[in-house]
Amino acid sequence: MLGTGVGVGAWGLVTGVAMVKSGMSVPLALLMSILVYAGSAQLAVIPLLAVGAPLWVVWLTAACVNLRFVIFSSMWRSYFQHLPLRQRLAIGYFSGDVIFVAFMKRFAVPRPAPEQVPFFWGAACVNWLAWQVPSIVGIVLANAIPLSWGLGFAGVLALLGVLLSLLFDRATWLATGVAATAAMAAFALPLKLNILVAIAAAVAAGLLMEAVEQQRQRRQKILKNAAEPVEAAGDDLPDSGRDERV
Numbered sequence: 678m679l680g681t682g683v684g685v686g687a688w689g690l691v692t693g694v695a696m697v698k699s700g701m702s703v704p705l706a707l708l709m710s711i712l713v714y715a716g717s718a719q720l721a722v723i724p725l726l727a728v729g730a731p732l733w734v735v736w737l738t739a740a741c742v743n744l745r746f747v748i749f750s751s752m753w754r755s756y757f758q759h760l761p762l763r764q765r766l767a768i769g770y771f772s773g774d775v776i777f778v779a780f781m782k783r784f785a786v787p788r789p790a791p792e793q794v795p796f797f798w799g800a801a802c803v804n805w806l807a808w809q810v811p812s813i814v815g816i817v818l819a820n821a822i823p824l825s826w827g828l829g830f831a832g833v834l835a836l837l838g839v840l841l842s843l844l845f846d847r848a849t850w851l852a853t854g855v856a857a858t859a860a861m862a863a864f865a866l867p868l869k870l871n872i873l874v875a876i877a878a879a880v881a882a883g884l885l886m887e888a889v890e891q892q893r894q895r896r897q898k899i900l901k902n903a904a905e906p907v908e909a910a911g912d913d914l915p916d917s918g919r920d921e922r923v
Contacts, residue, residue: 682807693815755787
C-alpha cells in the first residue's frame with residue numbers, strides 16, 4: 678500500500694485544495710473529507726456545489742460514482758459476512774479501490790481466513806492516512822497553494838493510476854472505454870451530467886458483457902453434458918461394437 682499511497686496522497690491534496698477553491702469553508706471541507714472519505718465522489722460533486730446545482734443532482738451524482746462499492750461489498754461478503762454488524766459497518770467506511778485490488782490479489786479464493794481481517798485493517802489504515810493527511814494539508818493551505826502548480830494534473834495522474842490497477846479483464850476494459858466515449862460525447866450537457874451518462878453507459882456495457890459470458894458458459898455446459906452420455910456409452914461397448922458404431 679505504500680507505493681499506491683503516493684498517488685492517493687496526491688489525489689487527496691488536489692481534492693482538499695479544490696474544495697476550498699470552490700468556495701467551501703475550511704471547517705465544512707474538513708468535515709466532508711472525514712465523513713465522506715470518497716475522493717471520486719467529492720471531486721464529482723464539488724463543481725456541482727460551486728454552481729449551485731439542485732441537491733438531487735448532487736446526491737444522484739455521488740451515488741452513481743460510488744455504485745462500484747456495492748459491487749466491492751458484494752464480493753467482500755464472502756470474506757466478512759461472519760463478522761458482527763459494527764465491524765462490517767466499519768469495513769464499509771474504510772473500504773477503497775486500492776484496498777480492494779490488493780485484498781483480492783492476496784485472497785483470490787472467496788472464503789474466510791484468520792489473516793484476512795488484519796490484512797484489511799493494515800491496508801485500510803495506510804490508505805486512510807495517505808488520503809486524510811494530504812487532504813487536510815490541502816484544505817488548510819489551499820489559499821497558499823497557487824493554481825499554477827498544476828495540482829489538477831497531478832490528481833488526474835493519481836486517478837489514472839488507480840484506474841489502471843482496476844483493469845484486469847476484458848469486461849472492465851470495455852466498460853472503461855464505453856464510459857470514456859460516453860463522457861466525451863455528452864460533455865456539452867449542463868451540471869456535469871455527462872458523468873451520469875458515462876456511468877450509465879459503463880454499467881449497461883458491463884451487464885451486457887456479463888450476460889453474454891453467462892450465456893456462453895451455459896451453452897458450453899449444455900454441450901458438455903450432451904457429450905458425456907455418448908462418451909460413456911462408447912466406453913461400455915465391446916471392441917467389436919465400438920468398431921461397428923464408428
